[in-house]
Structures are given as structure tokens and as C-alpha cells.
Amino acid sequence: DAEITQSPRHKITETGRQVTLACHQTWNHNNMFWYRQDLGHGLRLIHYSYGVQDTNKGEVSDGYSVSRSNTEDLPLTLESAASSQTSVYFCASSRTRTDTQYFGPGTRLTVL
Amino acid sequence: AQSVTQLGSHVSVSEGALVLLRCNYSSSVPPYLFWYVQYPNQGLQLLLKYTSAATLVKGINGFEAEFKKSETSFHLTKPSAHMSDAAEYFCAVSSGDYGGSQGNLIFGKGTKLSVKP
Numbered sequence: 001d002a003e004i005t006q007s008p009r010h011k012i013t014e015t016g017r018q019v020t021l022a023c024h025q026t027w028n029h030n031n032m033f034w035y036r037q038d039l040g041h042g043l044r045l046i047h048y049s050y051g052v053q054d055t056n057k058g059e060v061s062d063g064y065s066v067s068r069s070n071t072e073d074l075p076l077t078l079e080s081a082a083s084s085q086t087s088v089y090f091c092a093s094s095r096t097r098t099d100t101q102y103f104g105p106g107t108r109l110t111v112l
Numbered sequence: 113a114q115s116v117t118q119l120g121s122h123v124s125v126s127e128g129a130l131v132l133l134r135c136n137y138s139s140s141v142p143p144y145l146f147w148y149v150q151y152p153n154q155g156l157q158l159l160l161k162y163t164s165a166a167t168l169v170k171g172i173n174g175f176e177a178e179f180k181k182s183e184t185s186f187h188l189t190k191p192s193a194h195m196s197d198a199a200e201y202f203c204a205v206s207s208g209d210y211g212g213s214q215g216n217l218i219f220g221k222g223t224k225l226s227v228k229p
Contacts, residue, residue, distance in 0.1 A: 040121075042221040043156075043202065044219075045217070048216060058216070100161060104155050105155045
């Protein structure tokens, strides 16, 4: 069955370190998204991509970057982790821009 | 700009009682509207979506929602709550076919539903 996976599921890192969170989908969806979920804020969009080599900033993109070299993967990089980036991160994908977004299981990141 | 307001961060009902979770949206273009459910330590799962067809939308697990343009609302209901419905529920809006960032979802802050035996 097609699916969307995220790794690692849990990560503890230190302030200032570079961290990369992986997202992989096997639906061959063009669109991929990264969100962070924080108590009291719901989900907020970090970056999104509408296809290979396409990336766009979302509402809370500062301190994050993404690259899209193939259809299946959209890794999220924290260039220099900060305690404010402690959160749960969700990746999602959709077939078209107006289609349902399907979410991965999430990565819980703690920055000490 | 689009926005979503979910009234009540926490709703508690008894098993068998009506579930009503409120969602109001703001959108300058015809919206697409979604309800997602999140069980503990899991990702989000689509419950139902409105895409300008029927105003009453039926979803999974007995949930439904009614799009009311005049009230800019998309409230989620279920006639009889089960213990298994305890979860967090998110309302989301997108611009659908319109706008530069087509399809990007704007989420509400979520409503945690508790079901008492």
C-alpha cells in the first residue's frame, strides 16, 4: 500500500546543531508540505513544494529549509537548531493542489 | 487572507450524547473546508471535506458537517458519541482552485473532545 513515512519518530538534539527530518511518500504525489504542531497553535505551515525543484516558504519558515530533488522525498533541515524549534513536525502530501492532504505519523523533536 | 476559528479548545460530552464542534472560517474566495481528526501520538486523518458540492457533507465514523455560507460556519456533528471518538479535531480551510498558494491549508487551533462513560 502507498504511504507516507517520517524518520526519525523521535529526536533529541542540542542547540546549534544541524538537524534533518526525512519525509518519504510512495503515492507519487506532486505536492508535499511540512507543518509544525504546538500546543495552542494548531498546525502551521513551514515549507511546501508543488513539484521537483519547486520549494516555497510557509507561515513559519525562518530557521528551516527544504529541497526537492525527486518526487518521493522532501527533507526538512534545521540549519542551527533552537529551543523554540522544539515541536512535533508533520509531513503531508497531496495529488493535486485541491486534493486531500495525507499526513505522516510525525516526528517529535526536542532541542536542549 | 483566510483564517479558521474553532470555538472551544476542549469539549466534553457523555457517551451517547450529541457531539458538536464549532468552526468558523474567513475566506475571500469560495473555500474548500476540511475536518481532520488526530488520535494520541498519531498523524492527522481526514474526516470529511467540503468542495462546493452538497452543503451537508458526510464523513467517516458517523460524523457530518454542514457548510453555511451566510454564517461562514462548518460545524462538525455526530448524533451519538462513542468512547473511541475521544481525540483532537482540527478544522482547516484552503483556497481550493483560487489564489496563488492553491491548496495550502490554514488550520484552526484544534478542539480536544473528551467522552465520559
